[in-house]
Amino acid sequence: MKLKRLKLTNFRNYDDLDLSFNDGLTILTGENAQGKTNLLEAIFLLSMAKSHRTNIDKELIQWDSESAKIIGEVETKNYEFPLELQFQKKGKVARVNHLDQPKLSLFIGKLNVVLFAPEDLQIVKGSPSLRRKFIDAELAQSHPVYLQELLDYNRILKQRNKFLKDFGHQSNFDELYFEVLTDQLIEKAVSVIKYRQDFIKKLNDYAGEIHYELSNQRDKLTLSYDASSSKLNYDETDTLTEQFQALFKSSIDREKYQATTVYGPHRDDLSFYLNGKLASHFGSQGQQRTIVLSIKLAEIELLNELIGEYPILLLDDVLSELDDQRQHILMSQIEGKIQTFLTTATIEGLQLERLENASIFYIEAGQVTQE
Numbered sequence: 616m617k618l619k620r621l622k623l624t625n626f627r628n629y630d631d632l633d634l635s636f637n638d639g640l641t642i643l644t645g646e647n648a649q650g651k652t653n654l655l656e657a658i659f660l661l662s663m664a665k666s667h668r669t670n671i672d673k674e675l676i677q678w679d680s681e682s683a684k685i686i687g688e689v690e691t692k693n694y695e696f697p698l699e700l701q702f703q704k705k706g707k708v709a710r711v712n713h714l715d716q717p718k719l720s721l722f723i724g725k726l727n728v729v730l731f732a733p734e735d736l737q738i739v740k741g742s743p744s745l746r747r748k749f750i751d752a753e754l755a756q757s758h759p760v761y762l763q764e765l766l767d768y769n770r771i772l773k774q775r776n777k778f779l780k781d782f783g784h785q786s787n788f789d790e791l792y793f794e795v796l797t798d799q800l801i802e803k804a805v806s807v808i809k810y811r812q813d814f815i816k817k818l819n820d821y822a823g824e825i826h827y828e829l830s831n832q833r834d835k836l837t838l839s840y841d842a843s844s845s846k847l848n849y850d851e852t853d854t855l856t857e858q859f860q861a862l863f864k865s866s867i868d869r870e871k872y873q874a875t876t877v878y879g880p881h882r883d884d885l886s887f888y889l890n891g892k893l894a895s896h897f898g899s900q901g902q903q904r905t906i907v908l909s910i911k912l913a914e915i916e917l918l919n920e921l922i923g924e925y926p927i928l929l930l931d932d933v934l935s936e937l938d939d940q941r942q943h944i945l946m947s948q949i950e951g952k953i954q955t956f957l958t959t960a961t962i963e964g965l966q967l968e969r970l971e972n973a974s975i976f977y978i979e980a981g982q983v984t985q986e
């Protein structure tokens with residue numbers, strides 16, 4: 616999959632930008648705060664219809680402007696089509712091949728990207744929500760149905776939480792209505808968990824192999840999807856509905872007391888083990904970095920397996936975080952098969968032999984010139 620051209624209008628610090636790209640490596644360089652990440656963010660938005668940096672779309676609109684627009688020309692194995700996102704203060708419009716999409720889920724995943732940003736280095740050690748976000752982003756791109764199931768789950772969860780908050784302490788608690796909400800929630804929870812479980816198993820296989828090589832055949836990496844309660848057994852997916860029913864039944868008093876839904880995929884987590892030891896506790900910083908690199912490279916291979924072609928890779932300032940050997944492995948994995956956009960404050964320190972065929976763009980205050 617390739618991005619042939621990108622046009623930005625009043626997006627962040629870009630007034631009016633129109634760039635065409637090669638199939639290989641594109642390097643975006645320039646000083647701090649000039650717009651390098653903004654440009655990657657625009658490409659990411661074309662994939663997910665949502666920024667990786669903010670939940671507030673209004674922030675994407677250039678200060679003092681009314682609306683912002685991103686247009687990308689995408690080329691896949693079989694098609695070439697434009698993707699367009701327009702942000703207004705009231706909302707956003709998403710178009711595929713010039714047609715308005717009534718639901719964002721119809722837009723998301725038309726362009727596939729894997730983003731590797733400095734904040735990803737927190738995936739191993741940071742909060743569980745980071746890890747859930749990572750899983751959800753990849754699944755949403757490759758399985759449109761998953762995204763719809765997740766949105767449904769979140770909607771019902773919100774309703775159920777509100778109900779617990781409003782009526783949990785009341786004597787007129789409507790048990791019957793609460794049961795309906797719980798059954799609806801369980802149905803979506805089971806679906807979300809099955810997708811995630813399957814995804815993590817597949818990712819585990821790729822990541823394990825890659826990590827073994829990256830660590831000079833020292834470390835065996837395994838991923839595990841952890842349920843929100845030890846009473847749930849995710850290996851027995853056939854009985855998940857019954858497991859949840861029993862769990863919710865036994866935790867009703869706690870839920871009423873805490874006025875929130877205590878169990879479910881919104882509280883699940885992902886753990887990384889190196890040679891059987893929990894990496895968030897025992898892994899060194901270098902090992903944790905290697906894990907992140909391994910799962911990013913695994914994501915690329917997995918998306919290729921699921922979609923039938925390689926995604927686009929966005930590397931935001933991460934090369935400098937990796938030592939020479941890991942830089943080398945990363946670049947040799949992607950060379951010649953994956954269109955890559957890479958930002959860096961300086962080109963010095965990058966492995967120069969890789970730069971021969973790269974196109975280099977210099978960015979200064981939202982203006983881009985090709986070197």
Ligand SMILES: Nc1ncnc2c1ncn2[C@@H]1O[C@H](COP(=O)(O)OP(=O)(O)OP(=O)(O)O)[C@@H](O)[C@H]1O
Pocket residue numbers: 626627628629645646647648649650651652653654674675676677678932960
């Ligand atoms: N809505 C907006 N309108 C205008 N300018 C914006 C808007 N949002 C952000 N900016 C500008 O974009 C700049 C940040 O750009 P960006 O994050 O792309 O920098 P960068 O080149 O990646 O820098 P670094 O090397 O530090 O990561 C901010 O300093 C701000 O001036």
Ligand SMILES: [Mg+2]
Pocket residue numbers: 651652653931932958
């Ligand atoms: Mg940046």
